[in-house]
Amino acid sequence: MSNTVAVVTGAAGGIGAAVSQRLLESGASVMLTDVRADALERTAVTLGEVHEGRLRWRPADCAVDRDLSAVLADAASLGPVTMYVANAGVFVGFGLGAADALWSQSWDVNVMAHVRAARQLIPGWLERGAGTWVTTASAAGLLTQLGSPTYSVTKHAAVAFAEWLRVTYGDRGIAVTCLCPMGVNTQMLRDGADSPDPAQREAARAVLQSAPALEPLEVADVLLEAVGRGEFLALPHPEVLDFFRRKSGDYDRWLAGMQRHRRSLDGP
Numbered sequence: 001m002s003n004t005v006a007v008v009t010g011a012a013g014g015i016g017a018a019v020s021q022r023l024l025e026s027g028a029s030v031m032l033t034d035v036r037a038d039a040l041e042r043t044a045v046t047l048g049e050v051h052e053g054r055l056r057w058r059p060a061d062c063a064v065d066r067d068l069s070a071v072l073a074d075a076a077s078l079g080p081v082t083m084y085v086a087n088a089g090v091f092v093g094f095g096l097g098a099a100d101a102l103w104s105q106s107w108d109v110n111v112m113a114h115v116r117a118a119r120q121l122i123p124g125w126l127e128r129g130a131g132t133w134v135t136t137a138s139a140a141g142l143l144t145q146l147g148s149p150t151y152s153v154t155k156h157a158a159v160a161f162a163e164w165l166r167v168t169y170g171d172r173g174i175a176v177t178c179l180c181p182m183g184v185n186t187q188m189l190r191d192g193a194d195s196p197d198p199a200q201r202e203a204a205r206a207v208l209q210s211a212p213a214l215e216p217l218e219v220a221d222v223l224l225e226a227v228g229r230g231e232f233l234a235l236p237h238p239e240v241l242d243f244f245r246r247k248s249g250d251y252d253r254w255l256a257g258m259q260r261h262r263r264s265l266d267g268p
Contacts (some may be wrong), residue, residue: 001023001026001027001028002026002027002028003082004023004026004027004028004029004082004083004132005028005029005030005031005075005078005079005080005082005083006020006023006028006029006030006031006051006081006082006083006084006085007030007031007033007071007072007075007080007083007084007085008020008030008031008032008033008080008084008085008087009033009034009062009086009087009088009090009113009117010022010034010087010088010136011032011033011034011040011043011057011087012032012034012036012039012040012042012043013039013043014038014184014186014216015087015136015179015181015184015186015216015220016032016034016085016087016088016136016221017032017043017047017080017216018215018216018217018219018220019085019087019134019220019223019224020032020043020248021047021217021220022045022217022220022224023083023224024047024050024051024054024055024223025051026224027054028054028057028083029054029078029079030051030054030055030056030078031055031056031057031058031071031075031078031081032044032047032055032056032057032058032133033057033058033059033060033062033071033087034059034060034088035059035061035256037058037059040057040059041059043056043057044057047110048140052203054078054099056075056077056078058070058071058075059067062086062088062113062115062116062117063088063108063109063112063116065116065120067115068116068117068120069120071119072120080124080128081121082125082130082131082132083131083132083133084117084121084131084132084133084134085134085136086113086114086133086134086136086158087134087136088109088113088137089109089110089136089138089155090105090109090110091148091151091203092105092106092150092151093105093106093148093149093150093151094147094148094150094197094199094202094203095147095148095149095199096149098148098150100131102150103150104164106150106151106153106154107154107157109153109170110151110156110157110158111154111158114135114158114161114162115161116181118133118161118165121133122169122174123176125169126169126172126173126174128173129172129173130144130173130174131174131175131178132172132174132175132176132227133162133165133174133175133176133177134176134178134179134223134227135158135159135161135162135176135177135178135179136179137155137158137159137162137178137179137180138151138155138158138180138181138182139155139180139181139182139235139237139240139243140152140155140156141155141157141158141159141178141180142156142159142180142240142243142244142247143240143243143244143247143258144258145203145206145207146202146203146206146258146262146265147199147202147203147204147206148199148203151203158178159178159180162176162177162232163179163232166232175230176232177223177226177227177231177232177233177234178232178233178234179219179222179223179226179234179236180233180234180235180240181206181208181214181219181235181236181237181240182211182213182236182237182239182240183211183212183213183214183217183237184213184214184216184219184236185213185214185215185216186216200255201260202256202265204267205265206261206262206265211237211239214236214237218236219236222234222235222236223236
């Protein structure tokens with residue numbers, strides 16, 4: 001990937017930092033961005049010790065057009081942006097009573113940030129005849145997320161938008177890959193498991209009991225392999241494909257199974 005210039009959002013830690021590391025190790029140049037300025041700086045300094053000449057970073061909220069434009073302008077110092085990893089996400093809003101503000105935040109970060117970035121990048125990629133778009137969604141976007149309607153709905157929308165990009169531009173030089181892991185050992189998942197909110201703990205337990213949590217670098221490796229093969233779905237947990245097939249094969253049976261799973265998680 002020596003000719004790749006990538007922008008990675010949500011790059012301060014977790015999957016974003018891991019993907020950035022693997023891209024740098026493969027020879028790509030990378031612009032890191034995240035709303036968490038202090039954590040982003042720590043990650044950038046660590047990665048920059050080895051890859052300084054091919055790394056830039058800028059704190060920003062890439063759900064905001066103005067911030068996104070500034071990030072893309074800074075990334076241009078590395079060369080034309082050829083890959084965008086829409087990785088930033090939020091896991092907020094649990095139960096039917098989730099506040100409207102949390103629904104709005106989930107839509108803005110998990111979905112509309114992708115739309116706004118695509119608006120800025122896709123036209124130029126079409127002119128050049130090449131570009132790579134990566135969405136970090138979730139297995140929740142193919143299945144569901146117990147405990148959190150906001151996460152389940154917006155991750156379904158993130159998958160749907162990536163799918164639409166692939167259908168619309170995939171035969172015009174734009175590669176699109178959608179990452180859908182289950183549990184990943186990130187701060188987001190750890191915070192959920194330790195939350196005082198029963199619905200949030202249920203959401204985290206549902207993830208942790210479905211399959212072993214993977215390390216972020218393991219997820220990054222699967223993602224970049226899928227990108228290299230031109231595949232749409234990147235599934236670090238291969239069982240997700242089995243679950244997805246069961247869902248599509250017999251929806252009512254799958255829903256009944258998920259209800260049983262939910263009941264098994266009921267408790268403190």
